[in-house]
Amino acid sequence: MTTAKVWSVKRPYNGEPTLDDFVLTEEVLPPLKEGEILIEALYLSLDPYYRLFPVQDGLPGEQVARIIESKAPGFEKDDLVCAHAGWRSQSVINVNRPLRFGIKVEKIEEVTGLSPSLWIGAIGMPGVTAYMSFMERCDPKEGEVIVVSAASGAVGSVVGQLAKLKGLKVVGLVGSEEKCRYIKEIGFDQAINYKEENISAALDSIAPNGVDIFFDSVGGYISDIMYGKLRDKGRVLLCGQISAYNQPQPKVTNWSMTIVRKELEVKGFYIFSPVNVPEFPRVRQALIPLFQQGKLKAKEHVTKGFENMPKAFIELFSGSNFGKAVVKA
Amino acid sequence: MTTAKVWSVKRPYNGEPTLDDFVLTEEVLPPLKEGEILIEALYLSLDPYYRLFPVQDGLPGEQVARIIESKAPGFEKDDLVCAHAGWRSQSVINVNRPLRFGIKVEKIEEVTGLSPSLWIGAIGMPGVTAYMSFMERCDPKEGEVIVVSAASGAVGSVVGQLAKLKGLKVVGLVGSEEKCRYIKEIGFDQAINYKEENISAALDSIAPNGVDIFFDSVGGYISDIMYGKLRDKGRVLLCGQISAYNQPQPKVTNWSMTIVRKELEVKGFYIFSPVNVPEFPRVRQALIPLFQQGKLKAKEHVTKGFENMPKAFIELFSGSNFGKAVVKA
Numbered sequence: 255m256t257t258a259k260v261w262s263v264k265r266p267y268n269g270e271p272t273l274d275d276f277v278l279t280e281e282v283l284p285p286l287k288e289g290e291i292l293i294e295a296l297y298l299s300l301d302p303y304y305r306l307f308p309v310q311d312g313l314p315g316e317q318v319a320r321i322i323e324s325k326a327p328g329f330e331k332d333d334l335v336c337a338h339a340g341w342r343s344q345s346v347i348n349v350n351r352p353l354r355f356g357i358k359v360e361k362i363e364e365v366t367g368l369s370p371s372l373w374i375g376a377i378g379m380p381g382v383t384a385y386m387s388f389m390e391r392c393d394p395k396e397g398e399v400i401v402v403s404a405a406s407g408a409v410g411s412v413v414g415q416l417a418k419l420k421g422l423k424v425v426g427l428v429g430s431e432e433k434c435r436y437i438k439e440i441g442f443d444q445a446i447n448y449k450e451e452n453i454s455a456a457l458d459s460i461a462p463n464g465v466d467i468f469f470d471s472v473g474g475y476i477s478d479i480m481y482g483k484l485r486d487k488g489r490v491l492l493c494g495q496i497s498a499y500n501q502p503q504p505k506v507t508n509w510s511m512t513i514v515r516k517e518l519e520v521k522g523f524y525i526f527s528p529v530n531v532p533e534f535p536r537v538r539q540a541l542i543p544l545f546q547q548g549k550l551k552a553k554e555h556v557t558k559g560f561e562n563m564p565k566a567f568i569e570l571f572s573g574s575n576f577g578k579a580v581v582k583a
Numbered sequence: 584m585t586t587a588k589v590w591s592v593k594r595p596y597n598g599e600p601t602l603d604d605f606v607l608t609e610e611v612l613p614p615l616k617e618g619e620i621l622i623e624a625l626y627l628s629l630d631p632y633y634r635l636f637p638v639q640d641g642l643p644g645e646q647v648a649r650i651i652e653s654k655a656p657g658f659e660k661d662d663l664v665c666a667h668a669g670w671r672s673q674s675v676i677n678v679n680r681p682l683r684f685g686i687k688v689e690k691i692e693e694v695t696g697l698s699p700s701l702w703i704g705a706i707g708m709p710g711v712t713a714y715m716s717f718m719e720r721c722d723p724k725e726g727e728v729i730v731v732s733a734a735s736g737a738v739g740s741v742v743g744q745l746a747k748l749k750g751l752k753v754v755g756l757v758g759s760e761e762k763c764r765y766i767k768e769i770g771f772d773q774a775i776n777y778k779e780e781n782i783s784a785a786l787d788s789i790a791p792n793g794v795d796i797f798f799d800s801v802g803g804y805i806s807d808i809m810y811g812k813l814r815d816k817g818r819v820l821l822c823g824q825i826s827a828y829n830q831p832q833p834k835v836t837n838w839s840m841t842i843v844r845k846e847l848e849v850k851g852f853y854i855f856s857p858v859n860v861p862e863f864p865r866v867r868q869a870l871i872p873l874f875q876q877g878k879l880k881a882k883e884h885v886t887k888g889f890e891n892m893p894k895a896f897i898e899l900f901s902g903s904n905f906g907k908a909v910v911k912a
Contacts, residue, residue, distance in 0.1 A: 306840075473837070473839050477839070486856065486858075487858075492839055492842050492843050493843060494843060495837075495839045495840050495843065498837065498839065498840065505834035505835065505836065505837065506834065506835065506836075506837045506839075507834065507835075508802070508824075508827065508834065508835045510802050510806070510821055510824045510827065510835075510851075511635075511824050511827065512851075513821050513849065513850075513851035514821050514822065514823060514824065514851040514852065514853050515851070515853050516851060516853070517850070517851045517852060517853050517856055517858075518850070518851050519848065519849070519850050519851075520842065520848070520849040520850075521842075521846070521847070521848050521849075522839075522841075522842035522843040522844070522845060522846045522847050522848075523843065523846060524843050524844050524845070524846050527815065527846055529815075529816075529846075
């Protein structure tokens, strides 16, 4: 008989999540039925998008886990899997049933040199998001200028490195000097510390002819500045708006006429759409060799202990974490 | 010696243009030099975009004119031309020099069955705008649902008819019952009178599965409603924002997360960009047979008398005109 620890949320968030919103309970798991596996979390993902889902549906979240017991053919004890199992230390999962977003549990094949934790990070959802949204939606061309917001984060850091491989001039927006140094280390041409520098003036000097692509996962006043910096036929890729997740929908400046006059193209990307989900395996296969060959690098912000999940989640919104947020159970 | 009448604006507009903003003067024209022609306006165009240009640069505007005298080879007395000559009854123009937007004066070849006034309307700038922005930017597919704002106007009416020819279900937004009847006459499937009906409820019944394309030249609260009605992968084409021309830039709802979650694509189109201007002749040649064969129809709102230019211009923003606004000199 296995007892699982499970984090849940007591009530709808009121603005920023606080420690008091979360509650840890225990749950006795039933014995396995045919087609089911019992898994134990090794690494749990923390992603800003969790904030957007109704709390009564349970906390979403992917984990890399080890199989403890299996009654499902093809899934053996000690195999590693990746599963949308939520904030749980142990789970019973039917391998044939879709979990969140229509995605089933997936076996992780060992890849030389790469930590299994990357399956929830740089070669998991955030890395796949970066690859599909930038490489396959932004029409990047050598010599163009791209500005990436949240550039040291799980998605932004991969976007910037891919852009560099494609021959673009890559500018990252980050919130500290340490993050500036880091993104330059992994290949960004320029870093702007938005907390210290005037973004507009910095860009006028870095990219006097304007910006071709703005890769935006933050929104808010930074987006406002960026619309003014885009060139004719400039492109904006929206893959998230973390600045808006903890507040009621704010009013924003109306950039419609700028979109007209510059013939801008503003595109949204949602990794969990039914069109994108089936593309995961293909994109992973494109990413894996890039990390193995050292052409892409991944940074993880690891918090130890399942009991620290809420604390690590809250840190996502303060900008105090740095790299892909992972909890090591 | 020719004396021209010229409209200009006394001071920057304060909100909606008023009759008092405009002043009519007379100007004695110099004798022609080599390469110049003297033209007399027959039809003057009135387009909402004039409102956006600094008044000290003079009133922009295209006209269909007759050549009165010529010192330019290839341009003969009594030939018709189309020229960005502004709000002037007569003008001296150098045929080799670009006028507004880098566009030179252009000779109009007579086309059987079509009024020369169409060269500033349905087969001029507004018609070319409609064709390029809809046919070549919206990726329209048979069976899709398009909603067209300002649907009885110079651009919207052509977009709707083109969409019908492409096999789309076409819904027009207009401001009167008379305009509803008109757009249905020219082939729109459905008309919504936004002054009388609840747009949202009307669309839920007309297009229960959502809208694929929103063709927007109005903006404001109607755009706000429309973002909520778009389907996944829906497209918005912005070719103008007439609702915003007479007011300071308003704050609008932040639709960023809707753009992400539905993977929307929002594109701007600016007919006078250096990329689009050279495409005019090609697109005109595509439009002309469609009008000759009666597959497209054009409605003009003709105001008589050069002295009525300001009045007719002001009417553009009240919605009291109907069809392409033209002044017959």
